[in-house]
Amino acid sequence: MSKILLIEDDLPLLRMYQVAFKDSGHEFMYAVDGQEGLSKIREEKPDLILLDLVLPKKDGFEVLKALKSDSLLKEIPVICLSVLHQDEDIKKCKDLGAVDYYVKTDILPEVVVSRVVARLAS
Amino acid sequence: MDNNSTETIQDSRILTFFREIASLFSLFVIVIGILAEFGWQFDIDFIRNFQPGYIFMNPLTALCFILIGLSIQIILQKKMHKFIWLAQLAGIIVFVVGFASLGAIIFGFDTHIDQLLFGSKLFGNRIAPNTAFNFVFIGISLFLLTKDKYYKLINILCFLVNLISLLAILGYVYSVQNLYGVLAQVPMAFNTAIAFYITSLAMLLIRSDRGFMTVISSNFSGSKISRILLPSILIIPSVLGKVILWAQDSGLINTRFGFAIFNVFLVSIFFVLMCWITIKLNKIDLRRQQKVTQIMELKEEQLKHDVELQENENDFILVASHQLLTPLALMKGYTSMLLSGKVGKIDTEAQKYLQETLYSSERMSSLVKSLLTTSRIESENVKMVSANFDMDELSRSVAFDSKQKLQGKKLALELPSPKKLMVFADKEQTKEVLINVIDNAIKYSKKGAIAITYGKTDTMGIVHIKDTGIGINQKDLPHIFEKFYSSENWLQTQSESHGLGLYIAKLLLTVMGGTISAESTVGKGSTFSIALPLSKNV
Numbered sequence: 001m002s003k004i005l006l007i008e009d010d011l012p013l014l015r016m017y018q019v020a021f022k023d024s025g026h027e028f029m030y031a032v033d034g035q036e037g038l039s040k041i042r043e044e045k046p047d048l049i050l051l052d053l054v055l056p057k058k059d060g061f062e063v064l065k066a067l068k069s070d071s072l073l074k075e076i077p078v079i080c081l082s083v084l085h086q087d088e089d090i091k092k093c094k095d096l097g098a099v100d101y102y103v104k105t106d107i108l109p110e111v112v113v114s115r116v117v118a119r120l121a122s
Numbered sequence: 123m124d125n126n127s128t129e130t131i132q133d134s135r136i137l138t139f140f141r142e143i144a145s146l147f148s149l150f151v152i153v154i155g156i157l158a159e160f161g162w163q164f165d166i167d168f169i170r171n172f173q174p175g176y177i178f179m180n181p182l183t184a185l186c187f188i189l190i191g192l193s194i195q196i197i198l199q200k201k202m203h204k205f206i207w208l209a210q211l212a213g214i215i216v217f218v219v220g221f222a223s224l225g226a227i228i229f230g231f232d233t234h235i236d237q238l239l240f241g242s243k244l245f246g247n248r249i250a251p252n253t254a255f256n257f258v259f260i261g262i263s264l265f266l267l268t269k270d271k272y273y274k275l276i277n278i279l280c281f282l283v284n285l286i287s288l289l290a291i292l293g294y295v296y297s298v299q300n301l302y303g304v305l306a307q308v309p310m311a312f313n314t315a316i317a318f319y320i321t322s323l324a325m326l327l328i329r330s331d332r333g334f335m336t337v338i339s340s341n342f343s344g345s346k347i348s349r350i351l352l353p354s355i356l357i358i359p360s361v362l363g364k365v366i367l368w369a370q371d372s373g374l375i376n377t378r379f380g381f382a383i384f385n386v387f388l389v390s391i392f393f394v395l396m397c398w399i400t401i402k403l404n405k406i407d408l409r410r411q412q413k414v415t416q417i418m419e420l421k422e423e424q425l426k427h428d429v430e431l432q433e434n435e436n437d438f439i440l441v442a443s444h445q446l447l448t449p450l451a452l453m454k455g456y457t458s459m460l461l462s463g464k465v466g467k468i469d470t471e472a473q474k475y476l477q478e479t480l481y482s483s484e485r486m487s488s489l490v491k492s493l494l495t496t497s498r499i500e501s502e503n504v505k506m507v508s509a510n511f512d513m514d515e516l517s518r519s520v521a522f523d524s525k526q527k528l529q530g531k532k533l534a535l536e537l538p539s540p541k542k543l544m545v546f547a548d549k550e551q552t553k554e555v556l557i558n559v560i561d562n563a564i565k566y567s568k569k570g571a572i573a574i575t576y577g578k579t580d581t582m583g584i585v586h587i588k589d590t591g592i593g594i595n596q597k598d599l600p601h602i603f604e605k606f607y608s609s610e611n612w613l614q615t616q617s618e619s620h621g622l623g624l625y626i627a628k629l630l631l632t633v634m635g636g637t638i639s640a641e642s643t644v645g646k647g648s649t650f651s652i653a654l655p656l657s658k659n660v
Contacts, residue, residue: 083447104451105487
């Protein structure tokens with residue numbers, strides 16, 4: 001069983017993903033802002049991070065930067081999950097080291113779950 | 123002196139004022155001439171020489187002055203413009219008189235031209251050599267006065283006349299005969315010297331729009347100073363000198379004391395003048411500075427406001443679209459989860475409704491994204507990275523990506539045989555445009571095929587996307603690239619278009635230097651043509 005951390009500030013959406021991941025067979029954790037997200041990552045050392053980009057306190061880009069400059073954490077795969085859909089944003093995240101980028105409105109929750117599960121299995 | 127920089131800032135009011143003074147001066151000259159003629163006619167002395175014992179003005183000289191004065195009047199009066207040739211003729215006459223008189227005195231060939239008028243009364247009165255020189259100069263100037271390109275020559279000649287006559291006047295004022303009688307022969311008459319002085323000033327003022335006279339006629343602060351200082355320098359020392367001289371001659375003061383007094387007065391007068399000018403200029407400077415500061419502040423505020431407004435607007439749309447998309451993601455997510463049946467069994471009727479809900483949220487999210495894109499392009503917030511790429515390869519890959527949609531509607535895809543079409547544009551944005559147009563073609567076609575072909579002009583590479591869809595009404599055709607435009611034809615059959623796709627395509631292409639156009643026949647289909655600049659080095 002792996003640990004999945006979702007950093008997401010929109011609570012209804014957070015609950016939705018919580019529901020979607022309930023039967024995934026993995027431990028699901030969350031944080032509601034960038035700062036909490038970073039400290040959760042340091043405490044829990046999750047196996048995969050789902051990262052929203054527009055976040056209070058510290059936005060997703062900053063969290064990604066902080067992770068990738070920390071030698072202990074930089075190996076954790078990060079998937080960006082945001083409503084930002086411009087090519088610019090997507091390219092920026094990939095450049096910063098995100099392994100994938102899902103646009104929330106274009107991907108169904110079950111697809112997110114199945115892809116995450118597949119990634120963790122490999 | 124730099125003429126170009128001063129020419130442009132001529133103050134028309136100053137020039138008009140100068141021309142008025144010139145007009146007044148020319149009237150003076152006419153009066154002096156007429157008085158002299160009267161003096162000769164009726165033997166009245168003081169109007170011939172202005173001062174008992176001085177030499178008389180030659181009657182021909184007096185006639186020349188009358189001609190000169192009248193000519194200046196002709197030149198200055200707008201109504202008299204068709205008589206300019208009269209002024210030029212007068213210039214020739216004056217020149218001839220001067221030249222002939224010079225001949226008599228210098229070359230030893232006496233034409234006796236100055237004996238033409240009142241010959242019997244003259245008793246050896248001649249036209250002086252300096253007077254003759256002045257007439258030659260004035261004659262030339264008068265002939266050329268209306269011709270713009272000779273302003274330099276006119277300025278120089280008039281300045282010489284001014285100096286010669288000033289010397290003569292000062293000679294009379296200080297009783298130094300060398301100054302008004304050159305070549306030890308006949309001296310220039312006192313009233314002649316005054317008339318020349320005034321004439322040269324008038325002619326310099328008329329041509330003050332060009333050459334060195336711009337020093338006093340421009341609108342710069344420096345010219346303001348010289349407009350005050352120049353008359354003062356011309357008048358004050360001479361008048362003061364004469365007063366001191368008179369005081370010395372009448373035994374009131376001795377020479378050394380006179381010089382001291384002269385100095386003291388001169389220094390005091392110019393000191394006061396300088397203070398006055400300084401105060402005046404400082405005031406002008408202060409006002410100018412205040413104005414500049416005011417304008418700068420105003421501009422800065424405006425700029426700040428503009429930038430803020432623009433930023434706010436951009437931020438607003440960014441935030442608004444983010445806020446709109448988040449709940450949509452939720453709606454889509456839950457609906458799809460319900461539809462999957464994992465939460466509980468759903469009957470077919472409910473499934474249909476949920477499908478519609480899912481479909482609508484998809485439409486809405488695509489609309490919001492298009493709005494954001496539109497706003498970003500319109501506010502020039504889209505980064506374009508243009509490079510050379512193969513349009514054939516790109517349209518091929520976009521077409522293949524829509525295979526699923528094509529198969530869903532049982533539409534065929536017709537592609538030309540591979541052939542490089544290198545264009546210079548932003549590849550990602552071009553891809554957006556192609557997706558948009560091809561999706562459109564699929565959306566409005568029920569059967570048949572989507573065909574892609576290429577074309578080329580001298581500068582543009584073109585991709586034609588032909589469908590066998592419902593077509594577009596001729597009256598709608600010019601408007602389909604407008605924001606939120608939906609043709610009746612489309613409204614009847616489709617409701618999923620949000621009216622921004624083609625608008626965005628056109629915006630993007632325009633930014634990249636390309637164009638988009640459409641041809642269509644209702645019921646047969648449409649052809650959209652996307653043109654982009656050909657790559658430069660292929």
